[in-house]
Amino acid sequence: MTQTDVAPNPRPERSIDIYRRALSWLDAQLPSGWTVSSDRPRSPAAPNRLLITAPDGESVSYAIVASRGVLSGDVARIAAELSDSDRGFVCAHYLSEPVRRQLDGHGISYADATGNLNLVAPRPAIWVRNRGADADPWRGPGRPSGVLTGEPSDRVVRALADHVGEVSVPELIKLSGASTGAAYRVVEVLLERELLTRLPRGPVTDVRWAHMLRAWAADRKVCPTRGFAAPDGVDALRTRLAGANAGVGYAVSGIGATDYAAAAVLEVYADDVDEFAAALDLRPVDHGADVVVATPWSAVVFDRMQYRNGLRCVAPAHVYADLVSGPFRHPEAAEYQLTALTADEAAWRRPLHRGR
Incomplete structure (x- = not known):
């Protein structure tokens, strides 16, 4: 050769x-x-x-x-x-x-x-x-990049992971909120990387969701984070968050959104970090933070959230991806979460409901 x-x-x-x-x-x-x-x-x-x-x-x-x-x-x-x-x-x-x-x-x-x-x-x-070539030398602007970056990828991957059942691309567009062209491009990338199965010009029939989430986690841009100290400790902060005004936009991720272990550090997304910190009297610190707040690149972190002990947490699939890579990375907890998700898909993958 x-x-x-x-x-x-x-x-x-x-x-x-x-x-x-x-x-x-x-x-x-x-x-x-x-x-x-x-x-x-x-x-x-x-x-x-x-x-x-x-x-x-x-x-x-x-x-x-x-x-x-x-x-x-x-x-x-x-x-x-x-x-x-x-x-x-x-x-x-x-x-x-x-x-x-x-x-x-x-x-x-x-x-x-x-x-x-x-x-x-x-x-x-x-x-x-x-x-010959290991990549398409004629791939131009607007063509699939072969990687799962950007908000369209976030939306399509999460929609496919969070739902179970055959889905057409037009249905996936509505489900994910991604634009038509972007959704088709993401589906093409997933198909090229053998992360889903799709009938020719037809619906997506199967998703290798664990492999897809790992690939997505590896390709995503890492969200910027800031460290804070909770004045009364993390447990008191969790209690405050469980009763916080709904106007404070946040979603817990990382170990704190799993059953893996008690989390010494609260890892959370906030749509406005300064507002979140001010509402909860958090003090910025350079070292020894017990609260890590990430600014998400995409609002998809707030889609289909789960509640755990009164706290709003990102969806289980997103938790797994965050544990695989990024600011909330924890390989052992990621494997634990994967085992839990695989054991009971019905608990977190929603069936598609189609109107008659």
């Missing part, structure tokens, strides 16, 4: 151009004496069949599937559309690593315009492999 530098050529858009670019990589990697040919449909369509011929004249035929973009959810459909006796050759402007792994798993050959290539057949025996 070789790795080839990818020149910043214009992104191929027509099916025939995608095929020609992919074929140029295949032709360059074929062993000496092997040849490649195809039928000649009218441009801009790609050919239907690819023929690879060995030096002794024996050949193998592939059904060509040319597409500008292939997502993880498309691979099973492509495999199902191939007959048991047929071999497939997928070509696209770029094939992500998860998509390539799925194609490998289904025994489908492929090549993209960046040089990622895998062609295999048992007779005549051939295996040609090349490594």
